[in-house]
Amino acid sequence: MSPIEVIKHKTISQLLTQNDSVKLTSFAISIFSQKLFLAGTNTGEIIECDLTSSKIKRYQLSSEVMTVDICRDDSMWAAGTSKSEIMVRKSLGGWAKKVINDFNSRPIIQIRFVNKNCMLVATDRTVTKFKLTDMKLTYEIKFEPVTYEQAEIVQIMFMPLPDIPNNAVVLTASMNKVEFSLLDPTPRVVSHIPKPDYIEQGWQPVVSWMIHVEKSFCYVIIFWKDFIFLVKNDQDEFVLCG
Amino acid sequence: MIWGTVLSNRIVCYVDEEYNMELRSVEYLFASFASGGGFGGSHQLPKDRMVDTRVICTRADGSLTKSPHERVRALGNSVGFLTKDGLVKARLLSIKELVEIYIDKGKWLPALRLCVEVFKGKIVATKQEKDEIQSHVP
Numbered sequence: 001m002s003p004i005e006v007i008k009h010k011t012i013s014q015l016l017t018q019n020d021s022v023k024l025t026s027f028a029i030s031i032f033s034q035k036l037f038l039a040g041t042n043t044g045e046i047i048e049c050d051l052t053s054s055k056i057k058r059y060q061l062s063s064e065v066m067t068v069d070i071c072r073d074d075s076m077w078a079a080g081t082s083k084s085e086i087m088v089r090k091s092l093g094g095w096a097k098k099v100i101n102d103f104n105s106r107p108i109i110q111i112r113f114v115n116k117n118c119m120l121v122a123t124d125r126t127v128t129k130f131k132l133t134d135m136k137l138t139y140e141i142k143f144e145p146v147t148y149e150q151a152e153i154v155q156i157m158f159m160p161l162p163d164i165p166n167n168a169v170v171l172t173a174s175m176n177k178v179e180f181s182l183l184d185p186t187p188r189v190v191s192h193i194p195k196p197d198y199i200e201q202g203w204q205p206v207v208s209w210m211i212h213v214e215k216s217f218c219y220v221i222i223f224w225k226d227f228i229f230l231v232k233n234d235q236d237e238f239v240l241c242g
Numbered sequence: 243m244i245w246g247t248v249l250s251n252r253i254v255c256y257v258d259e260e261y262n263m264e265l266r267s268v269e270y271l272f273a274s275f276a277s278g279g280g281f282g283g284s285h286q287l288p289k290d291r292m293v294d295t296r297v298i299c300t301r302a303d304g305s306l307t308k309s310p311h312e313r314v315r316a317l318g319n320s321v322g323f324l325t326k327d328g329l330v331k332a333r334l335l336s337i338k339e340l341v342e343i344y345i346d347k348g349k350w351l352p353a354l355r356l357c358v359e360v361f362k363g364k365i366v367a368t369k370q371e372k373d374e375i376q377s378h379v380p
Contacts, residue, residue, distance in 0.1 A: 007320075007331045024324050025296060026312035037329075066296065067312050109298045110311060124299040124307070152299065154309050175307070204309065206256075208316070210248040210268070210366075219268075223246035223256050230272055242272040 026067050030074045036091055038077050040065025046079050050092055057093065061085045071113040076132075078119055080108025086121065088132065088139050098139040110156050114168055114183065122156040125149050127172050129187055146170050146187040147179060158183065159209040159233070162216035169233065171207040171220060178205050178222055180238050191238040199225045209233075244295070247316035249334045252366040255321060257314065261287040263321070263332065269364045285332065293324040337367055338374040 023042045029051075030036040037049040044061040046068065063083035070077045070091065078088045084103045090096040106123035113119045119130045127146040132139050147153075152175040158168045170187070172179040179192040195205075203225040210219050220231040220238065230242035246256035255265050266282045295308040313324045320333040335343070337360055344353035357375050360367045 007333060008328065024293065024328075027315065027322065027324055027329060029315075029317055029322065031318050066298070107298060109309070152301070152307055154298065154307065155311050204307075206243065206246045206311075208247040208254075210251045221246070221248055221254060223243045225243065228243075228246070228254065228256070228271060230268075 025065055026079075028068045028070045028077070030070050031072060033074055036070055036074050036077075038068045038070055038079075040068045040079055040081075044081060046087065048077070048091065059087065059089070061087060061099075066108050067110045069111045069113050069119070071116050071119075073116055075116055076113075076134075078111045078113070080111050080121065082107040084108060084123070086111070088119075088130075088141070090134075095137055096134055096139060097137075098141060100141075109153065112156060112158060114158050118183075120146065120156055120158060120170060122153050122172070124153050125151070127153065127156055127170060127181075129183060144187055146181050146183070147172050147189060150174055150179075151176065154204045155207060157207050157209070159218055159220065161233075161235075162211060162218065163235070169218075171209070173205045173207045173222075175201075175204055178207055178220075180220070180233075182236060190236040193222065193229070193231065193238070193240065195224070196227075199227065245310045245314050247321065249316065249321070250319045253334055255316075255334075257287070257310075261289040261292055263287055265334070267365050269359075287323065287330075287332070288325070291325040291327060293326065336374075337365070337371050341375050 024039045025042050026040040028038045035052055037051050039047045042064045044063050044065060046059040046065060048057045061081050063081045065079050066082050068079045074091055076090050080086050084105050086100040086103050086108060088098045104123060106125055108121060109124055110122040111119060117132055121128045121130055126149060129144040129146050131142040153172060155173040157171045159171060161167050168183045170181040170183055176195045177192050179189055181187055181189045206223040208221045218233045220233055222229040229240060232239045232241045243256045244259055249255050253265050253267060254271055257263050263285045270282050293313050295310045296313060297306045298309045299307045315322045320331045323330045341353045341356055359365045360372060
């Protein structure tokens with residue numbers, strides 16, 4: 001028996017049927033409220049949809065939208081493009097916005113909000129922490145590098161630390177390693193797992209995590225070709241355990 | 243495997259190149275040989291309707307690095323997939339829903355086994371989830 005239920009989203013299907021040449025390239029849904037849907041397209045358009053009222057707002061950047069993300073409290077969202085543009089915007093018609101026209105000339109492959117004051121931005125070579133301050137009409141942004149120049153980053157994810165509420169670990173998956181960095185106070189790389197020799201070149205790792213409910217520590221799960229690795233995280237130690 | 247995540251802090255979910263989605267409890271994956279038990283299932287996604295994986299960079303030799311991220315996303319207890327028809331969500335059923343479906347189909351033994359494994363701690367569950375299924379176990 002399949003333990004899942006498959007649901008097709010009608011409002012979003014209707015959005016797509018309006019123009020055949022426009023293709024969705026990335027999407028995000030507000031995790032807790034399920035109220036806000038955000039999509040990026042191959043033409044640089046960002047579609048913001050309030051799923052409760054079906055109201056739609058559209059914004060334009062100049063190249064393919066590679067990534068979008070919504071802050072966990074739904075208050076703001078961000079998008080990044082293949083030409084290194086970044087847009088940060090207050091959601092649902094709010095005024096505050098900030099557009100960076102060329103962040104570092106590399107495609108923005110992923111943006112992930114940690115909270116409303118912090119987001120992570122990954123290009124294929126770097127991961128950067130953006131500290132955000134809402135200035136009512138714009139955002140003040142300060143940058144801090146999380147990882148320095150490395151080859152072929154494919155995914156980033158942040159993992160909360162149960163014992164340290166205001167900190168997080170950044171999981172950076174690249175073609176030849178998975179790197180673990182503490183986010184605060186100053187981002188620093190604490191450990192990494194290199195690609196095992198028995199996995200051929202060309203297979204990329206995918207990272208996720210889970211919390212051990214009774215004991216307060218996390219497991220990082222790494223999917224890599226046909227293998228799944230279990231990595232136990234306790235404080236800033238990462239131990240391969242399965 | 244081209245993509246994977248953990249759903250509801252309990253089920254490891256991964257998708258292979260044929261877009262077959264496998265779901266396994268952590269116990270099933272990492273400890274079942276020693277202790278037995280665990281939980282698993284699978285679901286075939288419509289491969290021909292899926293949006294192509296995106297190109298994220300071009301290597302020095304001209305080959306492309308592709309990534310499924312952003313086309314496929316974990317959304318709490320579900321996984322969202324961009325398809326040619328829009329967004330499709332695969333929602334992981336709750337433990338209570340699973341138990342009730344088993345019971346409706348007359349599959350009493352798997353229902354009981356699932357409840358027992360939850361209470362033995364082999365399948366991760368919150369207190370609320372345990373309370374929800376308590377009436378089904380002796």
